Amino acid sequence: MRIAVFGSTGFVGQAAARRLQDVAGHLLSVTSPRLTTAAREVPDLEKAALAVGPSLIEDLTRDLTGVDVVVNCAGLARPTASADDALYGANALLPVVLYRASAAAGVSKFVHVSSAAVLGSGTLRDGWESSPRTPYALSKALGEQGLELVSRQEEQCGLRILRPTSVHGPSRDVTRTLVRLARSSGATVAGDGGSPSPQVLVERVADMLHALVVMQDVPRHPLVQPWDGVTVRSILEDLGDGSRPRSLPMPLARSLVTLGSRVPHAWVKGQTRRVEMLWFGQAHEDGWLTRRGLAEPLDRDAWRQTGRRALEGGQL
Structure with a gap:
Protein backbone atom coordinates (compact mmCIF):
# COMPACT_ATOMS: atom_id res chain seq x y z
CA MET A 1 0.00 0.00 0.00
CA HIS A 168 -1.10 16.11 23.93
CA GLY A 169 2.53 15.02 23.81
CA PRO A 170 5.81 15.88 25.56
CA SER A 171 6.93 18.24 22.80
CA ARG A 172 3.74 20.30 22.65
CA ASP A 173 3.63 23.71 24.30
CA VAL A 174 0.02 23.31 25.44
CA THR A 175 0.99 20.07 27.19
CA ARG A 176 3.95 21.69 28.95
CA THR A 177 1.69 24.52 30.07
CA LEU A 178 -0.83 22.03 31.42
CA VAL A 179 1.92 20.10 33.24
CA ARG A 180 3.12 23.28 34.92
CA LEU A 181 -0.45 24.11 35.91
CA ALA A 182 -1.04 20.59 37.25
CA ARG A 183 2.02 20.91 39.51
CA SER A 184 1.11 24.35 40.80
CA SER A 185 -1.24 25.70 43.46
CA GLY A 186 -3.50 26.88 40.62
CA ALA A 187 -4.55 23.34 39.70
CA THR A 188 -8.34 23.28 40.12
CA VAL A 189 -11.37 21.31 38.98
CA ALA A 190 -15.07 22.12 39.11
CA GLY A 191 -16.89 19.99 41.63
CA ASP A 192 -15.47 16.51 42.12
CA GLY A 193 -13.71 16.45 38.74
CA GLY A 194 -15.24 13.14 37.70
CA SER A 195 -16.54 14.28 34.30
CA PRO A 196 -15.06 12.86 31.07
CA SER A 197 -12.26 15.09 29.76
CA GLN A 225 -11.85 10.34 18.74
CA PRO A 226 -12.84 7.60 21.23
CA TRP A 227 -12.82 8.51 24.92
CA ASP A 228 -10.11 6.57 26.74
CA GLY A 229 -11.33 7.19 30.28
CA VAL A 230 -9.56 10.50 31.04
CA THR A 231 -11.43 12.60 33.61
CA VAL A 232 -11.10 16.23 34.63
CA ARG A 233 -9.34 15.16 37.83
CA SER A 234 -7.25 12.27 36.47
CA ILE A 235 -5.41 14.32 33.87
CA LEU A 236 -4.29 16.92 36.40
CA GLU A 237 -3.30 14.26 38.91
CA ASP A 238 -1.33 12.27 36.34
CA LEU A 239 0.42 15.19 34.63
CA GLY A 240 1.00 16.61 38.11
CA ASP A 241 2.69 13.35 39.14
CA GLY A 242 0.24 12.71 41.96
CA SER A 243 -0.55 16.29 42.96
CA ARG A 244 -4.21 16.71 43.87
CA PRO A 245 -6.08 19.67 42.37
CA ARG A 246 -8.38 21.79 44.52
CA SER A 247 -12.14 21.69 43.91
CA LEU A 248 -14.02 24.86 43.00
CA PRO A 249 -17.75 25.26 43.66
CA MET A 250 -19.60 24.52 40.42
CA PRO A 251 -21.59 27.82 40.38
CA LEU A 252 -18.40 29.88 40.76
CA ALA A 253 -16.57 28.00 38.01
CA ARG A 254 -19.55 28.28 35.67
CA SER A 255 -19.86 32.03 36.29
CA LEU A 256 -16.19 32.60 35.47
CA VAL A 257 -16.47 30.67 32.19
CA THR A 258 -19.63 32.56 31.22
CA LEU A 259 -17.86 35.85 31.88
CA GLY A 260 -14.88 34.88 29.73
CA SER A 261 -17.06 33.67 26.86
CA ARG A 262 -18.64 37.12 26.58
CA VAL A 263 -15.34 38.84 25.81
CA PRO A 264 -15.28 39.57 22.03
CA HIS A 265 -11.66 38.56 21.45
CA ALA A 266 -10.46 35.36 19.75
CA TRP A 267 -7.58 34.78 22.18
CA VAL A 268 -9.82 35.19 25.24
CA LYS A 269 -12.47 32.93 23.74
CA GLY A 270 -9.89 30.27 22.97
CA GLN A 271 -8.42 30.39 26.47
CA THR A 272 -11.88 30.37 28.03
CA ARG A 273 -12.74 27.26 26.05
CA ARG A 274 -9.59 25.55 27.36
CA VAL A 275 -10.49 26.44 30.94
CA GLU A 276 -14.04 25.20 30.38
CA MET A 277 -12.72 21.83 29.19
CA LEU A 278 -10.31 21.56 32.11
CA TRP A 279 -12.97 22.37 34.71
CA PHE A 280 -16.07 20.71 33.31
CA GLY A 281 -14.87 18.22 30.73
CA GLN A 282 -17.29 17.37 27.93
CA ALA A 283 -19.98 14.77 27.38
CA HIS A 284 -18.81 12.02 25.02
CA GLU A 285 -21.12 9.74 23.05
CA ASP A 286 -19.82 6.34 21.97
CA GLY A 287 -19.21 6.54 18.24
CA TRP A 288 -18.35 4.22 15.38
CA LEU A 289 -14.70 3.85 16.39
CA THR A 290 -15.63 3.01 19.98
CA ARG A 291 -18.23 0.48 18.85
CA ARG A 292 -15.55 -1.15 16.70
CA GLY A 293 -13.51 -1.77 19.85
CA LEU A 294 -10.91 0.97 19.38
CA ALA A 295 -11.37 2.74 22.71
CA GLU A 296 -8.87 1.82 25.42
CA PRO A 297 -8.95 1.97 29.22
CA LEU A 298 -7.23 4.91 30.85
CA ASP A 299 -3.44 4.44 30.79
CA ARG A 300 -2.42 6.58 33.74
CA ASP A 301 1.21 5.55 33.46
CA ALA A 302 1.39 6.88 29.89
CA TRP A 303 0.03 10.24 31.03
CA ARG A 304 2.49 10.37 33.95
CA GLN A 305 5.39 9.61 31.62
CA THR A 306 4.18 12.35 29.28
CA GLY A 307 4.23 14.83 32.14
CA ARG A 308 7.75 13.86 33.18
CA ARG A 309 9.11 13.96 29.64
CA ALA A 310 7.48 17.33 29.03
CA LEU A 311 9.42 18.76 31.97
CA GLU A 312 12.61 17.17 30.66
CA GLY A 313 12.39 19.07 27.39
CA GLY A 314 9.74 17.23 25.43
CA GLN A 315 12.08 15.03 23.43
CA LEU A 316 10.35 12.16 21.66
Whole structure:
Protein backbone atom coordinates (compact mmCIF):
# COMPACT_ATOMS: atom_id res chain seq x y z
CA MET A 1 0.00 0.00 0.00
CA ARG A 2 1.36 3.42 -1.00
CA ILE A 3 0.44 6.13 1.51
CA ALA A 4 1.06 9.86 1.14
CA VAL A 5 1.03 12.03 4.26
CA PHE A 6 0.58 15.79 4.12
CA GLY A 7 1.85 17.62 7.19
CA SER A 8 4.22 14.80 8.16
CA THR A 9 6.62 17.23 9.87
CA GLY A 10 3.89 18.51 12.20
CA PHE A 11 2.95 17.25 15.64
CA VAL A 12 0.16 14.87 14.59
CA GLY A 13 1.71 14.18 11.20
CA GLN A 14 4.96 12.83 12.68
CA ALA A 15 3.07 10.45 14.95
CA ALA A 16 0.83 9.34 12.09
CA ALA A 17 3.79 8.68 9.79
CA ARG A 18 5.48 6.53 12.44
CA ARG A 19 2.30 4.56 13.07
CA LEU A 20 1.63 3.96 9.37
CA GLN A 21 5.06 2.50 8.65
CA ASP A 22 3.83 -1.05 9.30
CA VAL A 23 1.11 -0.92 6.62
CA ALA A 24 2.81 1.29 4.05
CA GLY A 25 4.83 -0.49 1.42
CA HIS A 26 5.92 3.02 0.54
CA LEU A 27 5.30 6.11 2.72
CA LEU A 28 5.52 9.38 0.86
CA SER A 29 5.84 12.76 2.59
CA VAL A 30 4.32 15.48 0.41
CA THR A 31 4.84 19.18 0.97
CA SER A 32 1.59 21.10 1.45
CA PRO A 33 1.09 24.30 -0.53
CA ARG A 34 0.41 27.43 1.50
CA LEU A 35 -2.99 28.82 0.65
CA THR A 36 -5.05 31.75 1.86
CA THR A 37 -8.70 32.48 1.29
CA ALA A 38 -11.31 35.08 2.19
CA ALA A 39 -14.02 32.39 1.97
CA ARG A 40 -16.09 31.96 5.12
CA GLU A 41 -19.05 30.08 3.62
CA VAL A 42 -19.26 26.88 1.54
CA PRO A 43 -20.29 28.53 -1.78
CA ASP A 44 -17.34 30.93 -1.53
CA LEU A 45 -15.02 28.09 -0.57
CA GLU A 46 -16.15 26.11 -3.62
CA LYS A 47 -15.39 29.10 -5.84
CA ALA A 48 -11.99 29.55 -4.20
CA ALA A 49 -11.13 25.88 -4.76
CA LEU A 50 -12.09 26.12 -8.43
CA ALA A 51 -10.02 29.28 -8.77
CA VAL A 52 -6.82 27.61 -7.56
CA GLY A 53 -4.30 27.60 -10.37
CA PRO A 54 -4.48 24.50 -12.58
CA SER A 55 -0.69 24.14 -12.38
CA LEU A 56 -0.92 23.54 -8.61
CA ILE A 57 -3.58 20.86 -9.04
CA GLU A 58 -1.53 19.27 -11.82
CA ASP A 59 1.62 19.23 -9.67
CA LEU A 60 -0.23 17.67 -6.73
CA THR A 61 -1.93 15.14 -8.99
CA ARG A 62 1.42 14.13 -10.45
CA ASP A 63 2.91 13.74 -6.95
CA LEU A 64 -0.02 11.52 -5.92
CA THR A 65 -0.14 9.30 -9.00
CA GLY A 66 0.13 5.67 -7.89
CA VAL A 67 -0.78 6.49 -4.27
CA ASP A 68 -3.52 4.40 -2.65
CA VAL A 69 -4.27 6.50 0.45
CA VAL A 70 -3.76 10.17 1.29
CA VAL A 71 -3.65 11.21 4.96
CA ASN A 72 -4.02 14.95 5.48
CA CYS A 73 -2.51 16.10 8.77
CA ALA A 74 -1.68 19.56 7.43
CA GLY A 75 -3.29 22.71 8.77
CA LEU A 76 -2.88 25.40 11.39
CA ALA A 77 -3.50 24.08 14.92
CA ARG A 78 -4.11 27.46 16.53
CA PRO A 79 -7.15 27.30 18.82
CA THR A 80 -6.67 30.90 19.96
CA ALA A 81 -6.01 32.39 16.49
CA SER A 82 -7.98 35.24 14.99
CA ALA A 83 -10.04 34.76 11.83
CA ASP A 84 -7.40 35.56 9.20
CA ASP A 85 -7.19 34.33 5.62
CA ALA A 86 -4.16 32.11 6.36
CA LEU A 87 -6.13 30.18 9.00
CA TYR A 88 -8.98 29.54 6.58
CA GLY A 89 -6.58 28.77 3.76
CA ALA A 90 -4.85 26.04 5.76
CA ASN A 91 -7.88 24.53 7.51
CA ALA A 92 -10.66 24.97 4.95
CA LEU A 93 -9.32 25.54 1.42
CA LEU A 94 -6.28 23.24 1.56
CA PRO A 95 -8.26 20.05 2.41
CA VAL A 96 -10.60 20.65 -0.53
CA VAL A 97 -7.69 21.26 -2.93
CA LEU A 98 -5.87 18.15 -1.71
CA TYR A 99 -9.01 16.05 -2.06
CA ARG A 100 -9.56 17.27 -5.64
CA ALA A 101 -5.95 16.39 -6.54
CA SER A 102 -6.28 12.99 -4.82
CA ALA A 103 -9.44 12.18 -6.77
CA ALA A 104 -7.78 13.25 -10.04
CA ALA A 105 -4.81 10.98 -9.26
CA GLY A 106 -7.05 7.95 -8.66
CA VAL A 107 -6.44 7.76 -4.88
CA SER A 108 -8.94 5.38 -3.27
CA LYS A 109 -9.04 6.81 0.29
CA PHE A 110 -8.65 10.33 1.64
CA VAL A 111 -8.24 10.54 5.44
CA HIS A 112 -8.56 14.03 6.89
CA VAL A 113 -7.67 15.27 10.38
CA SER A 114 -10.28 17.75 11.55
CA SER A 115 -10.95 18.68 15.19
CA ALA A 116 -13.56 18.04 17.87
CA ALA A 117 -13.46 21.82 18.39
CA VAL A 118 -16.08 22.06 15.62
CA LEU A 119 -18.64 20.76 18.15
CA GLY A 120 -18.03 23.61 20.58
CA SER A 121 -19.12 22.67 24.08
CA GLY A 122 -21.77 20.25 22.86
CA THR A 123 -21.68 16.48 23.19
CA LEU A 124 -18.78 14.89 21.32
CA ARG A 125 -20.36 12.65 18.70
CA ASP A 126 -20.04 11.39 15.14
CA GLY A 127 -21.81 13.08 12.24
CA TRP A 128 -21.86 16.30 10.26
CA GLU A 129 -23.33 18.30 13.15
CA SER A 130 -21.18 21.23 14.25
CA SER A 131 -21.43 24.22 16.57
CA PRO A 132 -18.08 26.04 16.29
CA ARG A 133 -17.43 28.90 18.70
CA THR A 134 -13.95 30.17 17.77
CA PRO A 135 -12.31 31.20 14.47
CA TYR A 136 -10.16 28.06 14.60
CA ALA A 137 -13.22 25.83 15.04
CA LEU A 138 -15.09 27.72 12.32
CA SER A 139 -12.20 27.18 9.87
CA LYS A 140 -12.11 23.45 10.67
CA ALA A 141 -15.89 23.15 10.29
CA LEU A 142 -15.77 24.91 6.93
CA GLY A 143 -13.09 22.45 5.80
CA GLU A 144 -15.39 19.54 6.71
CA GLN A 145 -18.30 21.12 4.84
CA GLY A 146 -16.16 21.70 1.78
CA LEU A 147 -15.00 18.09 1.82
CA GLU A 148 -18.58 16.87 2.14
CA LEU A 149 -19.46 18.80 -1.00
CA VAL A 150 -16.55 17.70 -3.19
CA SER A 151 -16.66 14.09 -1.97
CA ARG A 152 -20.23 13.78 -3.27
CA GLN A 153 -18.88 14.79 -6.67
CA GLU A 154 -15.92 12.38 -6.57
CA GLU A 155 -17.31 9.34 -4.74
CA GLN A 156 -14.61 6.96 -5.98
CA CYS A 157 -12.17 8.66 -3.57
CA GLY A 158 -13.52 7.52 -0.19
CA LEU A 159 -13.63 10.28 2.41
CA ARG A 160 -12.77 9.54 6.06
CA ILE A 161 -12.67 12.31 8.67
CA LEU A 162 -11.31 12.08 12.21
CA ARG A 163 -12.17 14.65 14.87
CA PRO A 164 -9.41 14.37 17.49
CA THR A 165 -10.07 15.90 20.87
CA SER A 166 -7.41 18.03 22.61
CA VAL A 167 -4.12 16.35 21.63
CA HIS A 168 -1.10 16.11 23.93
CA GLY A 169 2.53 15.02 23.81
CA PRO A 170 5.81 15.88 25.56
CA SER A 171 6.93 18.24 22.80
CA ARG A 172 3.74 20.30 22.65
CA ASP A 173 3.63 23.71 24.30
CA VAL A 174 0.02 23.31 25.44
CA THR A 175 0.99 20.07 27.19
CA ARG A 176 3.95 21.69 28.95
CA THR A 177 1.69 24.52 30.07
CA LEU A 178 -0.83 22.03 31.42
CA VAL A 179 1.92 20.10 33.24
CA ARG A 180 3.12 23.28 34.92
CA LEU A 181 -0.45 24.11 35.91
CA ALA A 182 -1.04 20.59 37.25
CA ARG A 183 2.02 20.91 39.51
CA SER A 184 1.11 24.35 40.80
CA SER A 185 -1.24 25.70 43.46
CA GLY A 186 -3.50 26.88 40.62
CA ALA A 187 -4.55 23.34 39.70
CA THR A 188 -8.34 23.28 40.12
CA VAL A 189 -11.37 21.31 38.98
CA ALA A 190 -15.07 22.12 39.11
CA GLY A 191 -16.89 19.99 41.63
CA ASP A 192 -15.47 16.51 42.12
CA GLY A 193 -13.71 16.45 38.74
CA GLY A 194 -15.24 13.14 37.70
CA SER A 195 -16.54 14.28 34.30
CA PRO A 196 -15.06 12.86 31.07
CA SER A 197 -12.26 15.09 29.76
CA PRO A 198 -11.66 15.43 25.99
CA GLN A 199 -7.89 14.96 26.21
CA VAL A 200 -5.91 12.40 24.24
CA LEU A 201 -2.27 11.46 23.69
CA VAL A 202 -0.97 11.96 20.15
CA GLU A 203 -0.14 8.25 19.83
CA ARG A 204 -3.85 7.46 20.21
CA VAL A 205 -4.73 9.87 17.40
CA ALA A 206 -2.16 8.07 15.24
CA ASP A 207 -3.84 4.77 16.17
CA MET A 208 -7.18 6.06 14.88
CA LEU A 209 -5.65 7.32 11.64
CA HIS A 210 -4.07 3.90 11.16
CA ALA A 211 -7.52 2.33 11.68
CA LEU A 212 -9.15 4.65 9.13
CA VAL A 213 -6.49 3.71 6.58
CA VAL A 214 -6.85 -0.07 6.96
CA MET A 215 -10.51 -0.59 7.93
CA GLN A 216 -13.29 -1.19 5.46
CA ASP A 217 -16.81 0.29 5.30
CA VAL A 218 -15.84 3.40 7.26
CA PRO A 219 -18.64 6.01 7.34
CA ARG A 220 -17.95 9.12 5.29
CA HIS A 221 -19.21 11.46 8.01
CA PRO A 222 -16.78 12.76 10.66
CA LEU A 223 -15.85 10.35 13.46
CA VAL A 224 -14.96 11.57 16.93
CA GLN A 225 -11.85 10.34 18.74
CA PRO A 226 -12.84 7.60 21.23
CA TRP A 227 -12.82 8.51 24.92
CA ASP A 228 -10.11 6.57 26.74
CA GLY A 229 -11.33 7.19 30.28
CA VAL A 230 -9.56 10.50 31.04
CA THR A 231 -11.43 12.60 33.61
CA VAL A 232 -11.10 16.23 34.63
CA ARG A 233 -9.34 15.16 37.83
CA SER A 234 -7.25 12.27 36.47
CA ILE A 235 -5.41 14.32 33.87
CA LEU A 236 -4.29 16.92 36.40
CA GLU A 237 -3.30 14.26 38.91
CA ASP A 238 -1.33 12.27 36.34
CA LEU A 239 0.42 15.19 34.63
CA GLY A 240 1.00 16.61 38.11
CA ASP A 241 2.69 13.35 39.14
CA GLY A 242 0.24 12.71 41.96
CA SER A 243 -0.55 16.29 42.96
CA ARG A 244 -4.21 16.71 43.87
CA PRO A 245 -6.08 19.67 42.37
CA ARG A 246 -8.38 21.79 44.52
CA SER A 247 -12.14 21.69 43.91
CA LEU A 248 -14.02 24.86 43.00
CA PRO A 249 -17.75 25.26 43.66
CA MET A 250 -19.60 24.52 40.42
CA PRO A 251 -21.59 27.82 40.38
CA LEU A 252 -18.40 29.88 40.76
CA ALA A 253 -16.57 28.00 38.01
CA ARG A 254 -19.55 28.28 35.67
CA SER A 255 -19.86 32.03 36.29
CA LEU A 256 -16.19 32.60 35.47
CA VAL A 257 -16.47 30.67 32.19
CA THR A 258 -19.63 32.56 31.22
CA LEU A 259 -17.86 35.85 31.88
CA GLY A 260 -14.88 34.88 29.73
CA SER A 261 -17.06 33.67 26.86
CA ARG A 262 -18.64 37.12 26.58
CA VAL A 263 -15.34 38.84 25.81
CA PRO A 264 -15.28 39.57 22.03
CA HIS A 265 -11.66 38.56 21.45
CA ALA A 266 -10.46 35.36 19.75
CA TRP A 267 -7.58 34.78 22.18
CA VAL A 268 -9.82 35.19 25.24
CA LYS A 269 -12.47 32.93 23.74
CA GLY A 270 -9.89 30.27 22.97
CA GLN A 271 -8.42 30.39 26.47
CA THR A 272 -11.88 30.37 28.03
CA ARG A 273 -12.74 27.26 26.05
CA ARG A 274 -9.59 25.55 27.36
CA VAL A 275 -10.49 26.44 30.94
CA GLU A 276 -14.04 25.20 30.38
CA MET A 277 -12.72 21.83 29.19
CA LEU A 278 -10.31 21.56 32.11
CA TRP A 279 -12.97 22.37 34.71
CA PHE A 280 -16.07 20.71 33.31
CA GLY A 281 -14.87 18.22 30.73
CA GLN A 282 -17.29 17.37 27.93
CA ALA A 283 -19.98 14.77 27.38
CA HIS A 284 -18.81 12.02 25.02
CA GLU A 285 -21.12 9.74 23.05
CA ASP A 286 -19.82 6.34 21.97
CA GLY A 287 -19.21 6.54 18.24
CA TRP A 288 -18.35 4.22 15.38
CA LEU A 289 -14.70 3.85 16.39
CA THR A 290 -15.63 3.01 19.98
CA ARG A 291 -18.23 0.48 18.85
CA ARG A 292 -15.55 -1.15 16.70
CA GLY A 293 -13.51 -1.77 19.85
CA LEU A 294 -10.91 0.97 19.38
CA ALA A 295 -11.37 2.74 22.71
CA GLU A 296 -8.87 1.82 25.42
CA PRO A 297 -8.95 1.97 29.22
CA LEU A 298 -7.23 4.91 30.85
CA ASP A 299 -3.44 4.44 30.79
CA ARG A 300 -2.42 6.58 33.74
CA ASP A 301 1.21 5.55 33.46
CA ALA A 302 1.39 6.88 29.89
CA TRP A 303 0.03 10.24 31.03
CA ARG A 304 2.49 10.37 33.95
CA GLN A 305 5.39 9.61 31.62
CA THR A 306 4.18 12.35 29.28
CA GLY A 307 4.23 14.83 32.14
CA ARG A 308 7.75 13.86 33.18
CA ARG A 309 9.11 13.96 29.64
CA ALA A 310 7.48 17.33 29.03
CA LEU A 311 9.42 18.76 31.97
CA GLU A 312 12.61 17.17 30.66
CA GLY A 313 12.39 19.07 27.39
CA GLY A 314 9.74 17.23 25.43
CA GLN A 315 12.08 15.03 23.43
CA LEU A 316 10.35 12.16 21.66
